[in-house]
Amino acid sequence: MVSYKQPSFEERLELARLAKQKALDKLKAKPPVDPAVLAKRKAAAEAKEAAAAEARRLKIAAREQEKAAKREADEARAAAKAAAPALDAAQQKAARDARYAARKQRKG
Incomplete structure (x- = not known):
């Protein structure tokens, strides 16, 4: 049975380069991205921000x-x-x- 071989530094560098x-x-x-789709996304984001600002203002x-x-x-x-008259001590x-x-009367 073959044991696990640790990859060398160069092999790890090569694997990282390939992944990148x-x-x-x-x-x-x-x-x-299509400019029309981008414009739609921007309009939706602006509308959402405007609604959030209005909600904050109302709150x-x-x-x-x-x-x-x-x-x-x-x-x-x-x-x-x-305005209530203050009672004197008596x-x-x-x-x-x-x-x-x-x-005293309630208790009997």
Whole structure:
């Protein structure tokens, strides 16, 4: 039985050169691209990019609108809080006592 023979450096170089030449020949054998097909591809790519840009623009606009709505809600909440009359200590104590009495009554 014959054992495996390691290829020499020169043999490896020759194999690499042949592989490169084969790949180059395969690339050169490819027919040239038709200009009409190339123009169609370019138009399709531009249309796709335009659609993506429009989607990004709409997404940004929606995000800005959402931020504005949240800001308005926060301002309305702050205005309502500021407009509500502040209870003094006696009123707070009376409200707390009423909650306590209601809880005691529920528990029995």
